[in-house]
């Protein structure tokens with residue numbers, strides 16, 4: 014049977030309050046047998062853990078503070094998150110973390126500080142990271158350089174940069190590009206970039222509830238749509254959808270070791 018991993022899905026958010034359980038079932042029935050749930054802020058913790066408890070072996074949680082949620086109290090928030098990691102650590106990764114200067118760059122300094130603190134957790138606890146970056150390639154890359162020697166691994170989720178940026182990011186050996194619905198959009202430049210990137214460096218993700226792939230574009234996105242992204246990639250790479258599933262699922266297990 015074909016097996017996919019949705020390496021980045023927010024099925025725990027309120028958009029799924031009416032049908033969360035059936036959204037997980039639809040995913041599993043579509044062959045998407047593992048779901049990685051990245052935190053957005055502290056309030057993500059309870060609903061993520063609830064899903065992990067309800068669907069053991071299917072749902073896996075991450076812990077982290079999203080860059081757009083870095084507010085005045087971020088240091089205290091991070092202190093509390095750190096305690097959770099130090100105490101029980103049921104998490105497969107630190108995420109999602111990063112830098113986002115698209116809407117607002119007034120907290121650039123704080124975003125960078127929060128990002129570095131959380132990268133340090135990943136090193137300390139030997140965990141992979143899920144990185145979100147928007148309008149922030151230069152500062153992100155500069156920070157990543159400081160961690161190059163530290164055996165950090167992870168995924169640049171929802172990659173949306175240039176070909177040169179893709180290759181600079183992939184110079185970090187333990188890292189993958191997270192590819193979602195955007196690759197299926199007509200005006201996307203991503204297909205041309207991916208022609209220069211092997212499948213062995215890609216992970217599949219939906220980023221539900223946002224950015225649904227064609228033919229669901231504009232609708233609420235959900236994890237059961239992963240096969241549409243895989244089918245698009247199978248055409249792009251000239252291989253079978255089974256091959257896309259096999260390679261990208263292998264990549265996901267390789268990165269998120271606690272999921273094995």
Ligand SMILES: [Zn+2]
Pocket residue numbers: 021023051109220
């Ligand atoms: Zn996300």
